[in-house]
Amino acid sequence: MRSSRIPDLWRFVLITVAALACAAITASLGFWQLGRAAQKQEIFDAMARQQALAPWHNAELAAQVPPVTESIGTAQQRDLLHRPVQLQGQWLSDQTLFLDNRQMQGKVGFYVLTPFRLTPPHERVVIIVQRGWAPRNFLDRTLLPPVQTSAGVVNIEGRLEAPPSKLMELEAKPSAAADGADPDEQKSRIRQNADIAQWAQQSGLPLLGLSLVQTSAVAASEGLLRDWPQINAGVQKHYGYAFQWFGLSVLVVLLYVWFQLVRRFYLPRRAGEASLRP
Structure with a gap:
């Protein structure tokens, strides 16, 4: 038992x-x-608290955001990211790049990136602006979308963000990487990714270490879409x-x-x- x-x-x-x-x-x-x-x-x-702050203007942006040649600490990045800004300056349209394979509203196209130079006395400050999304031509992948850019002094609104996220791409050959070529090894304004530090080195522009996501109202002539993804917890x-x-x-x-x-x-x-x- x-x-x-x-x-x-x-x-x-x-x-x-x-x-x-x-x-x-x-x-x-x-x-x-x-x-x-x-x-x-x-x-x-x-x-949300950052986005509710009063927007910075040219002077605050030039004083607070370091150039791409300087590192941004975690605490400093936390104070800078998502901050609203209202800037006055000029587009450097000849330096515009088109990031390929970017989606908006379920469609594939380009993110349009253009450097923006502030007006004097801050003309030595240039920030990369993510201006919006444009559709691509699937019959001719080398054809750029028609994006109109104002030549004079303009006012833009947006928020400070990290540089555009990078997509996986094939490793470029040394010669292609040196001249900023696209994945097809043809010197082009269409890129898979954009590295701000490399961009500054190649162009000689005094770029800031952050980018600006433009939220200004879109003019019909621009040919852009700014339906940026909404932040969700x-x-x-x-x-x-x-x-x-x-x-x-x-x-x-x-x-x-x-x-x-x-x-x-x-x-x-x-x-x-x-x-x-x-």
Whole structure:
């Protein structure tokens, strides 16, 4: 009798340990997802606070944003990114680049990037402006979209952002990389990616280390689209995952209680008591 109960006891202990471990792990994963949601919400709130600040003008931009030759620390970047600006200057249209394979509203085309020189006394400051999106010609991939650029002094609005994200591209040959060639090894204004430091070195322009995402109203003659992606905290996904993990943890506990406690101890005892009743 005793020998038959020992394996049964060990089986109960092992199942108990496994159930406790499973419940603890799934619950910890649920709390981890809640932590991730809190982190993302904090980042989103910080970005919203930045966008609500009073816009900088030429003087503040020239004084606060370092050139691309200087590194930007994490704390400084946090204070600069997403800041609204209102600038006055001139487009350097001959330096415009078209970033290929960029999407907007589900269509593939170009991001149009043009350097913008501030008016005196800050004419030594030039910032790369992500002006908007333009469709591409799929019959002739080398054909540039018709984008009109004002020649005189203009006022633009936007927000400070990091340089455009880089897409994966084939490694260029040394000769192609040296002259700024496109992936087809033809010197072109169509590029897969744009490196501001390299751009400054090749053009000789005193570029800033950040770019400007233009949010000004689009003139019909520009031929651009500025439906930039909206910032979203994305916390609902993490709340959903947390609910699943907590649900699994509760399910493990309920199954353990039912099969290892209720059916193992409580129901047999009730049945025994019922059989002893007259």
